[in-house]
Amino acid sequence: MITNARTQSTRRFRLGANYVPSDGWFYSWLDFSADAARRDLEDLASIGLDHVRVFPVWPWIQPNRALLRQRPIDDLLTLIDVAAEFDLGVAVDLLQGHLSSFDFLPSWILTWHQSSIFTDRTARDGISEYVRRISTEVATRPNVFAITLGNEVNNLWPANPTTPAASHQWATELLDVVRAAAPDALHLHSVFDDAWYAPDHPFHPAEAVELGDLTTVHSWVFNGTSRIDGPLGPATTSHADYLLELAASSAPDANRPVWLQEVGVPRPDVPAEQAGEFVARTLATVAGNPALWGVTWWASHDIDRRLTDFPDREYDLGLFTVDHRPKPAALALAEFARDTAAHAAARVRPALVAPINPLREPTRRAEIAPGSAFHQEWVKARQTEPTAIVTPDRATDEGYLAARGLGPLR
Known part of the structure; x- marks a missing residue:
């Protein structure tokens, strides 16, 4: 039976998938089918996963700042109920926002309304109402254990200018809204890895490790990491663990958990014939990290190639094909799910x-970006034994080192 969200959120380890519908990608929200979703979620339950992360599309729910449509909200609630049929917990992302290399924004912040969602007060108030309504609605479902503000919202900044202070305040305000509306769920903020690696990026690591109930990281080796030593090289297969360590070492709280909320096997960086081995090595590398809260694979299903204009790597990221056949990545994930030790x-x-x-x-x-002298030194050390990261300001703090279970410093 599904337990309540608070019980779920405190489990030691979770293993799930980011849900990409097999029939029609996220366009399927426009004519939602519970039966199609049921078939997809059955796939995921069959390989031992315990949760899904789901993505309602913001402009289709709030096409006007003053209009929140009930029908797509009901479809979201139905999807959550279908997940419960398979004993799957659900994490809900709110602002999509950014999905599979496309941006989705409502017309009321575009054209002659053009404004930044991060800095314009009117836009922020409209978003706040959306966040409050969706959080309130999904909180009625006991299998909803987490609510994230949106999927990699920092992907939206080029078209929505912001500053580090403004983006931090934006997320802080909205997390307060989520917390008030859904007090029993985890309240989370999600950014992609430019926040960790790009010197001029207006979203800073502080947002990842100071805001929300735990830290989320997204590991993608097409950021240049795969070019360091190839598809199955140690830099490539340890990138997820490297991000976990950067997050754990940066957090003010020495015991703050880190959720590997997205990790996938992208082509051509990792050829199809090496996908299963990439998954197995990546999971084996992160499994012993004491900061790891859980892993959510991207994605549940491939994108139908009859749909046009996606970057080529987006089509084949699924654990399952569009006709529900498990791929090598799914088999590797299933083996990991069985091996609890x-x-x-x-x-x-x-x-x-x-x-x-x-x-x-x-x-x-x-x-500290991939390919830097420090990263290469860490990868070399990691080949011998699991190696933590500590920031220089804490290298002599014995209490902190003990709290993280850290031994000799290098």
């Missing part, structure tokens, strides 16, 4: 001292 965390690990604390010196983020 693999999730035991190491007690004491050596740690490598980073050149910076990215919270304090975000303009130096390039010094």
